[in-house]
Amino acid sequence: MSERLEYELDVNGETLPVRARPEATLLEVLRDELALTGTKRGCNQGVCGACTVLLDGEAVRGCLTLAANVGTRAVTTIEGLATNGALSPVQRAMVESGAIQCGFCTPGMIVTLESFLRANPKPTAEEVREGISGNLCRCSGYVKIVEAALIAAGGKP
Amino acid sequence: MSAFVEPLGQSLPRLEAPDKAVGSARFIDDHVLPGMLHAAIAQSPHAHARIVSYDVGKAKALPGVRAIVTGADLQVRRVGGMLKDETMLAVGKVRYVGEPVAAVAARDPETAALAAQLIEVTYEALPAVLSIDAALDPAAPLIHPDFASYVRTMEGNSRGNLIWDSELAEGDVDGAWRHCDEIVEAVYETQAQQHAYLETNGVIAEPEQNGRLRLIATCQSVHHVQIRVSEELGIPMSRIRVQVPRVGGGFGGKHATNIHSIAAWLARATGKPVKLILSRAMDMEIQKSRHPARIRIKTGAKRDGQIVAREAEITLDGGAFADESPNVLAFAMLMARGPYRIPNARIRGRAVYTNKLRAGSFRGFGNPQATFAGESQIDELAQRLGLDPFDLRLENAMQPGDRWIGGQTIPSCQIAECLRRVRDAQRKAKPLPPPKPGRKRGIGVASVTHISGLMGTSASVQLRTDGTVALNTGCVDIGQGSDTAMTQLCASALKLPVERIAYATQDTDFSPYNWKTAGSRSTYMTGRAVVAASGVVHEKILEHAAEMLECAVADLELRPGGRVGLVGVPGKELTFKDVALRSQFRAGGPIQGFNGLVFDGPRFDPKRALVARLAFDNLGAYAFGAQCAEVDVDEVTGKIEVLRVWSAHDVGKAVNFGSCEGQIQGGVAQGLGYALYEEMVWDDDGRLANPSFADYKIPGSLDLPAEIVPIVIEDPDPTGPFGAKGVGEISLVGVAPAIANAVAAATGARLRRLPMTPERVIAALEGPG
Numbered sequence: 049m050s051e052r053l054e055y056e057l058d059v060n061g062e063t064l065p066v067r068a069r070p071e072a073t074l075l076e077v078l079r080d081e082l083a084l085t086g087t088k089r090g091c092n093q094g095v096c097g098a099c100t101v102l103l104d105g106e107a108v109r110g111c112l113t114l115a116a117n118v119g120t121r122a123v124t125t126i127e128g129l130a131t132n133g134a135l136s137p138v139q140r141a142m143v144e145s146g147a148i149q150c151g152f153c154t155p156g157m158i159v160t161l162e163s164f165l166r167a168n169p170k171p172t173a174e175e176v177r178e179g180i181s182g183n184l185c186r187c188s189g190y191v192k193i194v195e196a197a198l199i200a201a202g203g204k205p
Numbered sequence: 206m207s208a209f210v211e212p213l214g215q216s217l218p219r220l221e222a223p224d225k226a227v228g229s230a231r232f233i234d235d236h237v238l239p240g241m242l243h244a245a246i247a248q249s250p251h252a253h254a255r256i257v258s259y260d261v262g263k264a265k266a267l268p269g270v271r272a273i274v275t276g277a278d279l280q281v282r283r284v285g286g287m288l289k290d291e292t293m294l295a296v297g298k299v300r301y302v303g304e305p306v307a308a309v310a311a312r313d314p315e316t317a318a319l320a321a322q323l324i325e326v327t328y329e330a331l332p333a334v335l336s337i338d339a340a341l342d343p344a345a346p347l348i349h350p351d352f353a354s355y356v357r358t359m360e361g362n363s364r365g366n367l368i369w370d371s372e373l374a375e376g377d378v379d380g381a382w383r384h385c386d387e388i389v390e391a392v393y394e395t396q397a398q399q400h401a402y403l404e405t406n407g408v409i410a411e412p413e414q415n416g417r418l419r420l421i422a423t424c425q426s427v428h429h430v431q432i433r434v435s436e437e438l439g440i441p442m443s444r445i446r447v448q449v450p451r452v453g454g455g456f457g458g459k460h461a462t463n464i465h466s467i468a469a470w471l472a473r474a475t476g477k478p479v480k481l482i483l484s485r486a487m488d489m490e491i492q493k494s495r496h497p498a499r500i501r502i503k504t505g506a507k508r509d510g511q512i513v514a515r516e517a518e519i520t521l522d523g524g525a526f527a528d529e530s531p532n533v534l535a536f537a538m539l540m541a542r543g544p545y546r547i548p549n550a551r552i553r554g555r556a557v558y559t560n561k562l563r564a565g566s567f568r569g570f571g572n573p574q575a576t577f578a579g580e581s582q583i584d585e586l587a588q589r590l591g592l593d594p595f596d597l598r599l600e601n602a603m604q605p606g607d608r609w610i611g612g613q614t615i616p617s618c619q620i621a622e623c624l625r626r627v628r629d630a631q632r633k634a635k636p637l638p639p640p641k642p643g644r645k646r647g648i649g650v651a652s653v654t655h656i657s658g659l660m661g662t663s664a665s666v667q668l669r670t671d672g673t674v675a676l677n678t679g680c681v682d683i684g685q686g687s688d689t690a691m692t693q694l695c696a697s698a699l700k701l702p703v704e705r706i707a708y709a710t711q712d713t714d715f716s717p718y719n720w721k722t723a724g725s726r727s728t729y730m731t732g733r734a735v736v737a738a739s740g741v742v743h744e745k746i747l748e749h750a751a752e753m754l755e756c757a758v759a760d761l762e763l764r765p766g767g768r769v770g771l772v773g774v775p776g777k778e779l780t781f782k783d784v785a786l787r788s789q790f791r792a793g794g795p796i797q798g799f800n801g802l803v804f805d806g807p808r809f810d811p812k813r814a815l816v817a818r819l820a821f822d823n824l825g826a827y828a829f830g831a832q833c834a835e836v837d838v839d840e841v842t843g844k845i846e847v848l849r850v851w852s853a854h855d856v857g858k859a860v861n862f863g864s865c866e867g868q869i870q871g872g873v874a875q876g877l878g879y880a881l882y883e884e885m886v887w888d889d890d891g892r893l894a895n896p897s898f899a900d901y902k903i904p905g906s907l908d909l910p911a912e913i914v915p916i917v918i919e920d921p922d923p924t925g926p927f928g929a930k931g932v933g934e935i936s937l938v939g940v941a942p943a944i945a946n947a948v949a950a951a952t953g954a955r956l957r958r959l960p961m962t963p964e965r966v967i968a969a970l971e972g973p974g
Contacts, residue, residue, distance in 0.1 A: 085235035086228015088453075090403045091485045095898035098403055126228035139226040143218050146863035149871065150684025151225030152403040152453030158226060177906040184898065186403050186454050187684050188867060189874030189913050190906040 053116055059084065060128030068115060075099045075110030078125060086126035086155045090184070097183030100156035101125050107163040126155035129162060138162055138200040145196035149187035157183045161197050170201055209702050209765035212693040213927055216863030217703065220689050221451070221682070230451045233407040233423040234482045241409070242271055244471055244481035245317035247307040247324045248490065249299035252333035252560040252891025253346070256298055256306070256326060264309060264323040269316040272474040273324065274467075275307040284436050284466075287820050288368065288527040289356040290349055291563075293437055293466035299328070300348055300525035301561050302892045303490035305463060310471040310479050333560040333891045337499055337520050340366040340557035348525065348558040361531055361818050368523050368556040369531045371818035373538045375610055376549030381514035385505030387589045392501045393578035394958045395941075397494035397522075397885040398878070400567055401903045404453020406492055407482035408465050410472035418472060419446045422465055425455045425681055426721035427711045433461035434469045445469075447713045455683035456875070457566035458492055460721060489896040494885055496533055496556075496564035497522040498574035502541070504582050510592050512601045514549040517541040519575065521556040521564070528565040530556040531820035536656075537571030538819065542610040543579045544620045544654045544829055545601040550610055560891050566723060568872070568934045572655060573879060573941065577959060580651035580942035584949060594946065595628050598652050598831075611819075612810025615827050617922045617930075619855035620652055623831035626916050627851040631833050637848060644837045646848075647951025651832050651939030657729035657931025658826030658924075660720035663801035664734035666695060666742045670789050672767050672782035674699065674706045674742075679719025680731040681711050685933055686864035687727045693860055694732050694926055698739035700765045701781075717801065725931030728860055729826050732926035734800045741798030749784045749793065806924065826922065828930040830854040832873070832939035836947040838954075840970060843963030845881055845948060847909070850940070853916035857930035862917065869915035869936040876940025878904045881960050 052067050059082060068077050075092075078084040078101070090098035092111045099110035102124035129136045135143065138161045148154050157180060164179035165171070171179065176197040177190065185193065224230040259275045276296040283289040295306045307324045311317035332346050339345055348366055349355070361369035382388060408422040418440065422430045427447040435442045452459065468481040483491070502517040519537050523530035538554040587597040602621040608614055631648060640646045664678040676695045682688040688708045696703045709715065719731055743763060750769040751758045754777065762772050770778030789795045806825035809816045816822075833851045838844075852869050859865040882902045886894045895901045902908075915936075921928020941959055949955045954969035 079234075083237075084228075085231070088232070088404070089234065090405075091898040093485065093897060093899055096403060130227050135223065135226060139223075143222040143226050146216060146218065146867050148219060148222040148225050149686065149867055150403065150454040151221070151230055151451060152232065152684075154225045155228045173911065177911070181905050181907045184403065184903060184905060186401055186456070186875065186903060187871045189870035189872075189909055191870045191913050192863075192867060194906070 055116060057118055057123055058120060059123045060125060066115065070116055072115050073111050074101065074113040074115045074118060077115040078110060084125050084127055088152055088155055090152065097160060098153050098156040100159045100183065102159060102163055105163060105166065107160050126159055129158065136162065138165065141196040141200035145192045145199060147188060147192035147196040153183060153185040157185065157193060161200065165197065165201055173198060209700055211697060212703050213697045214859055214862055217689055217693060217861055219686055220692060232404055232451050232453050233409065233421060236409055236421055236450060238409060238411060238478040241478040241480055242310040242312060242475060243314040243317045244468055244479050245309050245321040246305045246467065246487065247321040249295060249302060249304040249306050251299055251328050251330055252302050252335065253331040254299050254328035255331060256295060257329050258327045259307065260325040264320040267316060267320045267323060269312040270309060270320045271312065271477065272310045272471050273307065274470055274474065280439065282437055282439055283355060284433055285527055286529050287358045287361065287531040291526040293463045293470070304525065305467065305491060308467045308471060310475050334366060335559055335561060335887065335891050337522050337557055340559050348560060359820065366558040368527045368558055369534055369818065370555050371535065371538065372553050372815060373610060373819060374551040374815040375813065378514050378516050378549045378551040381549035382505055385513050386508040387586065388503060388505040389582055389585045389589055390503035391582060391585065391957055392499060393581060395498045395574045395577055396959050397497045397564065398567065398883045399489055399494055399885055399901060400456040400458030402454030402456060402458060405483045405485055405488040406459060406462065406464060408468045409478055409480045410468035411478035412472055412476055413446065417444045417446060418469055419448065420465060420469060421448050421450055423452050423459060424449055424461065425459045425683055425723060426679065426719060427681065427713045427716060428679055428718055429721055430461045430465050431713045434466050437466040438469055449681050449711045452681060452683040455722065456568045457570065457723060459683065460566060462492055485898060486896040489901065490562065490893055493528065493563050493565040495567040496530065496571065496574065500574060500578035502578045502582050504586050506586055506590060508590065510590055510597050510600045512545055512547045515542055515547050517552045517578065519552065519554045522559050523556045524559055524561045524563040526563040528563045530564065533566065533571040535820040537575040539610065540572045540575040540654060541579055544603045544652050546603055546607060561887055562893065568875060569938050570724065570934065572938045576651065576653060576938050577941045580939060581945050581957065584946040585955065594650055595624055598624055609827060610814065611816055612813035613807045613825050617857065617920050618827065618829055619918050619920045620829040620831065622918055623829055623853040623855055624652065626853040626918065627831045627833040630851045630914060630916060631835065634849065640837050643841050644839050645951040646835070646837050647947040649834050649943045649945065649947030649950055651942040651946065653830040653832060653935050653939035655725055655828050655931065655935040655938060656824050656826055657725045657828050658804040658806055659724050659726055659824035661801065661803040662719045662730045662734050663717035663799065664731060664738040665717050666738040666798045668742055668781060668785045668796040670782065670785045672780055672785055674701060675709060676706050676735065677709045677716055678731050678735060679711055679716040680727045681722045683722050685868060686861060687722065690728055690860045690864060691731065691735050694735045695739050697927065698736050699743060700763050701767050705767060717799065725933035725935065728929050729925050729931050730804065732860070732929055734802055736926040737800035738798040741800065742796055745796045745798065746781065746784050749788050750779050753779060753787060826924060826930055828855055828932065828935055830935050830939065832943045834943040834947045836944055836951065838948055838951045838966065840952065843966035845944065845961055845966060847877060847944060849910050849912040851914045851916060852936050853918060854932055854935060855918045855920055856932045857922040857925045858919050858928035859917050860929050865917055865932055866915040868932050870913045872934065872936025873913045873940055874904055874909055876937035877909060879937065879959060880941035880944045882908065884960050
């Protein structure tokens with residue numbers, strides 16, 4: 049068994065102590081050490097995007113990010129998006145548009161869209177498709193996800 | 206209390222969607238139990254080899270290792286579908302690269318993985334059989350030398366490496382060819398596709414009190430996992446409890462598998478909970494694929510377009526174990542004539558063993574293979590006859606009251622309407638800008654059929670003393686939306702707001718039996734049980750109310766929102782709560798309704814058709830559709846770009862309109878992956894060359910057309926719940942032939958092999974047509 053490192057992570061606005069193997073990824077630390085299991089492991093290879101989280105607002109792959117290198121950057125996971133129990137506009141639009149089927153890609157997809165819509169608040173459908181092109185979904189054909197993103201952006205699908 | 210709004214047909218948001226949106230929905234890998242151990246699997250490096258010996262000494266000596274099991278430790282109890290030929294770990298020999306040969310339970314995943322690597326197995330390599338032709342060679346090595354001794358449900362005329370050999374025929378095919386003016390014949394080949402559910406397969410097994418074992422399995426049926434573990438470990442079903450968490454996609458890939466028994470074995474050996482979650486690579490290496498197929502098919506017609514005869518010879522590559530090969534084969538055969546009035550048809554089907562991953566159930570279940578061949582050939586015939594492909598299909602389309610091959614009468618059939626609707630939608634759609642230089646555009650169509658009824662299911666409905674309802678079925682929601690659809694059906698039947706119905710999760714200790722979430726059958730089969738069980742509760746409510754109000758049952762009616770009252774007297778009524786309290790505490794006992802059924806539609810007619818060794822005799826509730834693709838083909842690069850897809854489906858009645866659309870859009874996407882990108886590739890040594898999402902490409906958002914247009918046609922089926930039929934698989938089935946037909950229309954090049962990669966497009970453009 050390898051040595052464990054001790055450090056702190058700023059996750060969803062809270063500073064949390066972490067004790068993890070030096071090679072642990074952010075995905076592993078979130079899920080296994082901090083019990084934040086909303087972030088999903090789909091391929092553990094950086095392809096599927098199910099493990100997407102925000103680092104200082106920027107979408108990154110949890111499975112490709114070394115947790116020990118995160119430092120003081122703010123980590124936001126799917127659990128950190130609803131405020132006082134109220135769904136974020138992206139979350140609400142995903143629910144109401146029927147864009148959630150099995151739900152396994154959903155956390156990564158929503159986190160990606162949060163970041164994308166902050167950078168591009170009024171996207172076209174084509175821009176949304178480009179924006180989510182790094183997140184795989186096997187259930188939906190992405191049609192209703194694109195609709196949800198446009199609704200969340202205040203437009204019509 | 207919220208008011209009643211008729212829920213049928215509404216695009217009600219999924220009941221569990223908010224949990225999934227905030228990350229609180231719990232999937233298998235999100236569960237942690239006290240004292241839980243982690244399992245890892247040691248795999249075969251050989252495609253075909255005799256196991257000489259095991260040495261687990263080094264693995265056992267590793268600190269943290271709690272248990273090791275190899276094939277030598279098993280009391281052999283083979284499991285399977287029609288043929289019981291498989292064990293959870295290889296025993297005596299290995300039959301594919303990656304096959305589990307041993308498993309370890311250890312205190313953490315890293316230790317378990319390291320220990321699995323330290324297990325030493327000595328092999329004596331055997332020649333491997335890696336293709337259909339190699340398997341059928343009379344001199345081929347036998348993959349299952351003990352085949353004759355295996356338990357089987359029926360005889361499949363098996364011999365050598367042939368798993369099954371069956372025939373389905375009507376009319377006089379041999380005599381019919383001379384009445385044909387045009388005959389087309391070709392061979393079509395399809396590949397192994399992987400389910401690629403975003404959540405890999407996994408299970409936790411835990412010893413419970415009284416010698417029982419509990420499994421939490423991401424699966425498509427708790428009852429199916431229960432029976433497999435029972436058979437494989439020799440434990441009575443009553444001692445095995447299976448529960449299911451949220452399931453991250455299934456598509457046919459999450460029925461009972463080897464991992465369930467492996468985890469159960471290790472849990473019993475250690476007395477601890479054992480978690481086994483597959484990596485993406487291992488999931489692809491040891492679970493299953495869609496059957497690769499080779500289909501020779503021949504169709505003949507009169508000059509005016511009347512199709513006279515069709516003959517097909519389907520050969521499926523089943524991989525190392527039979528699994529559901531006999532059934533997939535039977536269904537492919539049943540779909541090979543297509544939804545047409547063809548009086549003379551003969552289908553021969555064979556499935557063979559090879560030294561590759563087992564093939565099994567996957568959305569479409571043999572139908573995508575048969576339909577790729579059959580619907581491609583309809584266009585080849587249309588071209589030969591000089592007829593429009595839509596017109597040729599419409600001229601021969603089945604009508605309500607016609608019989609399917611085998612003799613079953615089809616009560617509802619809107620295939621012609623589906624064809625007209627996609628043609629109209631395509632014609633009326635805003636024209637796209639013309640193709641760029643070097644690209645050509647074409648339109649292609651395919652007819653599709655699927656079933657929605659088979660096997661057994663059941664439901665129970667219980668009225669609580671506060672007037673709310675507990676709904677229990679064995680139907681697992683794997684992402685398709687059955688939790689919500691079942692709730693809507695129950696709510697509609699009892700005129701209750703959906704909020705007052707709680708749909709229970711599945712647990713073999715409590716859930717009424719259901720075969721599986723499979724075969725597009727949940728809405729049709731379990732839905733019927735839900736409606737009938739709700740009907741029993743309805744009747745009992747009226748009986749109690751009649752006594753309470755001192756009137757006749759016939760004078761009472763259910764009123765929206767959980768009330769029962771005297772017909773024509775608005776004020777004279779009781780709430781469900783009044784009735785439930787009285788029944789539970791004063792008379793009659795709690796109000797509960799139960800219904801169980803097995804598919805009860807017409808069977809094959811032996812007087813009409815030859816049905817020899819078909820591994821199904823009781824399925825139906827046929828649903829129909831038509832799919833149309835508009836594509837551009839780049840003649841320089843060979844790239845196919847699908848611009849728009851229209852997909853029309855005769856669903857009987859859409860229980861949840863939005864979910865129905867979601868199923869159609871998702872099926873088109875998975876069908877497009879099958880058509881253009883996805884292929885599991887084995888190298889010359891039988892090793893899967895692309896077991897990762899980096900090397901096995903499933904469609905991303907930019908690989909799909911911007912427009913996937915679902916067209917929902919509602920012609921209530923007289924036997925369905927409120928007229929509903931299934932829509933889970935059918936939208937995948939016709940995408941590949943629709944695209945192939947569009948490519949041929951655009952360029953004249955006919956692609957007869959999937960996936961239609963740029964290399965194959967170029968070859969078809971350059972080669973003879």
